[in-house]
Amino acid sequence: MSKNNNVTEKESAVIKFVGDSGDGMQLTGTLFSDTAALFGNDLATFPDYPAEIRAPHNTIFGVSGFQVQIGSIKINSSGDFCDVLVAMNPASLKANLKWVKKNGIIIVDVDAFDKKALDKSGYEENPLENNSLKDYKVVEAPISTIAKESLSDLSLSAKAATRSKNMVALGITGYLFNLDINSTYKFIENKFSGKDIIVESNRRTLAAGYEFARENELFETTFFVPKADLPKGRYRNVTGNVATAWGCLAAAERSGRELFLGSYPITPATEILIEFALHKSLGAKVFQAEDEIAGICSAIGASYSGSLAVTTTSGPGFSLKSEAIGLAVITELPLVIVNVQRAGPSTGMPTKSEQSDLLQALYGRNGECPVIVISASSPANCFYYAYEACKLSMEHMTPVVLLTEGYLGNGSELFRIPDVENLPDINPPIAKPNDPEYKPYARDPVTLARKWAIPGTEGLRHRIGGLEKFNIEGNPTTDPINHELMTKLREDKVKRVENYIPDQTVTGEDSGDLLVVGWGSTYGPIHTAVKELQNEGKKVSQTHFHYIKPLPKNTGEIFRNFKKIIVCELNAGQFVKHLKIEHPEYKYLQYNKIQGLPFVVHELKEKFNEILEEK
Amino acid sequence: MSIKRVPLSEVPLTKEDFVSDQIVKWCPGCGGHAILKAVEKAFPETGFRKENFTFVSGIGCSSRFPYYINTYGIHGIHGRANAIASGVKIANTGLSVWVTTGDGDSMAIGGNHFIHTIRRNIDINILLFNNQIYGLTKGQYSPTTPKGEVTRTSPHGTIEHPFNPAGLVMGSMGTFFARVLDSNVRMMTEVVEESSKHDGTAVVEILQNCIIFADKAFSYLTDKEHKDEYQINLKHGEPMLFGKDNSKGIILKENRLQIVKVGENKEDDDMILIHDQYNPDPGIHRMLGYMRPPEMPRAFGVIRAAKFDTYDYLMEEQIRSAKETSGIKCVNDLLNSGETFEVN
Numbered sequence: 001m002s003k004n005n006n007v008t009e010k011e012s013a014v015i016k017f018v019g020d021s022g023d024g025m026q027l028t029g030t031l032f033s034d035t036a037a038l039f040g041n042d043l044a045t046f047p048d049y050p051a052e053i054r055a056p057h058n059t060i061f062g063v064s065g066f067q068v069q070i071g072s073i074k075i076n077s078s079g080d081f082c083d084v085l086v087a088m089n090p091a092s093l094k095a096n097l098k099w100v101k102k103n104g105i106i107i108v109d110v111d112a113f114d115k116k117a118l119d120k121s122g123y124e125e126n127p128l129e130n131n132s133l134k135d136y137k138v139v140e141a142p143i144s145t146i147a148k149e150s151l152s153d154l155s156l157s158a159k160a161a162t163r164s165k166n167m168v169a170l171g172i173t174g175y176l177f178n179l180d181i182n183s184t185y186k187f188i189e190n191k192f193s194g195k196d197i198i199v200e201s202n203r204r205t206l207a208a209g210y211e212f213a214r215e216n217e218l219f220e221t222t223f224f225v226p227k228a229d230l231p232k233g234r235y236r237n238v239t240g241n242v243a244t245a246w247g248c249l250a251a252a253e254r255s256g257r258e259l260f261l262g263s264y265p266i267t268p269a270t271e272i273l274i275e276f277a278l279h280k281s282l283g284a285k286v287f288q289a290e291d292e293i294a295g296i297c298s299a300i301g302a303s304y305s306g307s308l309a310v311t312t313t314s315g316p317g318f319s320l321k322s323e324a325i326g327l328a329v330i331t332e333l334p335l336v337i338v339n340v341q342r343a344g345p346s347t348g349m350p351t352k353s354e355q356s357d358l359l360q361a362l363y364g365r366n367g368e369c370p371v372i373v374i375s376a377s378s379p380a381n382c383f384y385y386a387y388e389a390c391k392l393s394m395e396h397m398t399p400v401v402l403l404t405e406g407y408l409g410n411g412s413e414l415f416r417i418p419d420v421e422n423l424p425d426i427n428p429p430i431a432k433p434n435d436p437e438y439k440p441y442a443r444d445p446v447t448l449a450r451k452w453a454i455p456g457t458e459g460l461r462h463r464i465g466g467l468e469k470f471n472i473e474g475n476p477t478t479d480p481i482n483h484e485l486m487t488k489l490r491e492d493k494v495k496r497v498e499n500y501i502p503d504q505t506v507t508g509e510d511s512g513d514l515l516v517v518g519w520g521s522t523y524g525p526i527h528t529a530v531k532e533l534q535n536e537g538k539k540v541s542q543t544h545f546h547y548i549k550p551l552p553k554n555t556g557e558i559f560r561n562f563k564k565i566i567v568c569e570l571n572a573g574q575f576v577k578h579l580k581i582e583h584p585e586y587k588y589l590q591y592n593k594i595q596g597l598p599f600v601v602h603e604l605k606e607k608f609n610e611i612l613e614e615k
Numbered sequence: 616m617s618i619k620r621v622p623l624s625e626v627p628l629t630k631e632d633f634v635s636d637q638i639v640k641w642c643p644g645c646g647g648h649a650i651l652k653a654v655e656k657a658f659p660e661t662g663f664r665k666e667n668f669t670f671v672s673g674i675g676c677s678s679r680f681p682y683y684i685n686t687y688g689i690h691g692i693h694g695r696a697n698a699i700a701s702g703v704k705i706a707n708t709g710l711s712v713w714v715t716t717g718d719g720d721s722m723a724i725g726g727n728h729f730i731h732t733i734r735r736n737i738d739i740n741i742l743l744f745n746n747q748i749y750g751l752t753k754g755q756y757s758p759t760t761p762k763g764e765v766t767r768t769s770p771h772g773t774i775e776h777p778f779n780p781a782g783l784v785m786g787s788m789g790t791f792f793a794r795v796l797d798s799n800v801r802m803m804t805e806v807v808e809e810s811s812k813h814d815g816t817a818v819v820e821i822l823q824n825c826i827i828f829a830d831k832a833f834s835y836l837t838d839k840e841h842k843d844e845y846q847i848n849l850k851h852g853e854p855m856l857f858g859k860d861n862s863k864g865i866i867l868k869e870n871r872l873q874i875v876k877v878g879e880n881k882e883d884d885d886m887i888l889i890h891d892q893y894n895p896d897p898g899i900h901r902m903l904g905y906m907r908p909p910e911m912p913r914a915f916g917v918i919r920a921a922k923f924d925t926y927d928y929l930m931e932e933q934i935r936s937a938k939e940t941s942g943i944k945c946v947n948d949l950l951n952s953g954e955t956f957e958v959n
Contacts, residue, residue, distance in 0.1 A: 331689065475682075
């Protein structure tokens, strides 16, 4: 596709597709992102959808959205406010108008703004007709009509034809951003390969949307976001959930241990299970269990019999797994528990993101029950932290909880593809056949890890289990002194992991007026806010945690050099509690948001400025 | 289709190869002792390598078993033995996996795992110690306690219908079910060995006497007066005869199993059923599993041993075939599959 006349170059842009939950907004957003990624834009995406699969039409609660920020610069988040909103119906416009920049472009399917739809979405009058959108550039396109007309000679039902209207919207948006829609065609062909009629209808409607925008000169100016200046290498777009699965598969390959996944479907973690199930050719054994408990228990069994065992879940499932995590702790078996956190408690808001399972990961079990807790901070680095979780778990013979979030799991960004051979070695302490020294609870003097004696190995028959064991020999006992010793050994073993993790780093000056502390998915917005304040000359730095238990050894040294410390979290203040226990010598300010939504940059800046101005 | 892949021992093994150095802490007179003895006797007969036996248990008296036998073993948490064992076997198909569990562990808290393990036909053996009571927590009724029984939590008698494990197994698409009495060590030994050879989930219900909290729960089957009338020992390929001098037989008439006296009526004699444990149709097996005194004898021995694909075999087949056909041979292939682009 050739570039259009009036083209404005932009270094970044935020686009949001919104519509009914059956309108195909997730696919539309994904195709837009993949096309931009393939062209070479950096990007970050944020799918925001309701729990219902097909919520009632034209209702606010049924609105499904997909936001993407593309850029020629480094993109750290999916962005706060959008430059372009594509709204497929009145409800989605109503729900998202507050997220559109002043003077931003709003593309609407004018066919969907009928009386019935307006009534259901709570509009008393048509916003397209009452001048209420005067602060925006509204582009009215008969999207549904275009879809129907372009498919009139195909033997499709009216309903099926209407379903392709999302591709018309994508075509219009593709034109607006001068995207190469030929590569979008290719994605469509791959996705629907074998379903010729679907490929054809999507192709046609995509082209029809693009042509409509071109012929009618829909936009005064179109946009062009140049390629990002990325480090050399091969790239792809990846979601956090897919990256998590890949990180585990890479760890299995590098450790020489077969991968076993015991899991039960749960939003928003299911895509990890689905991704594993796709790749049987890598030898992964994927067990879709009858419930969350069987998911983790089968994984513990697989770990005992020598596999790299993983279980994946989200909050409520994590609760169900608590007792079994205790079994993995006392049997000192490797086990990776991935919790893609969602807003709770109980069923809570399954499709909304939150960071509120941190204290549960640290403490939510009976008895003194320490595990390693680490977290990822971007969709792409889910790959590395999943790999790290597997490595630490096997090398230190202990369960590891990897915390990600719905926002990370469903969100996507560019991923620079590593060579698996260059990832760190993984050396599980596997006991050798007929080792005369072998005792079930004999430990490595440095790491305190016991040996992994795999059933089938000659000369190592032994029993382990949930009963307290004598140190070294491993027979069940209630000896009081031994129990205290074993409790301390298990805690110390996890503590010593601090010698195997990287030092905590600071973005910006090592000292200053304010240190902004975060963990998990909040990296992007915090980073952007801190950078902007630094550019304004303010003495603000950022430190973002990935290792939560144990904390990096130099944590205190970093905190010491700042006048104030603020801990920002998408919960009521959980990591800050942990810091108060581990480093009570410092004072912590807090910024918390519990709305099932990510931070936006301006609210963070506002808060930081407020603190900086306080004397 | 499935083939046992448990490696065989290069040297003949004996009972002593499996005797543990641990003190067995079951009550004197507990049926557990007899079960342990039968297992120790049966294992050398399987021919399997001793390092390839792995025991898995949950919680309860039955679940202390792994500590009392010299094999690999993992003592799990309450109700989850079958889920843990599923993982052990799927991950390491060369193991001969044994679950020891009870009527509390597998019929109550672990009921879900019990039925789903069986439905999948994972190649493990489940020794279900059914003593009809919670022993380790001191005498509460269990899902198999007979209705009306007075226990510590049913001082006025239970008002629950008990489970029949045979019914649960058949209802869960089970492929192997056997029932034995703890007092019949010989039959128990034979059944354990036969279970070890079965491809798929093999459930052996052991009617186990709890001498403390449900003593003589099964004496109605074993006392001198009723022994012959109330027990029928099934053997594949043999007619279903029981009673003193095999004087009675079982026939299927009017859609139900009935007892006939042998030699009284030629027509009835011809109808006496021949036990076919391999019949894929569970119909008769189910009826046999449900038989109870006083109307009918209780069935013992291998009631069902049908041949179906095992889950672990099918999973390995899928992996094998994916490895042959997929272009993704290693994780680097995976990372570079689909749409990627190069920045120079």
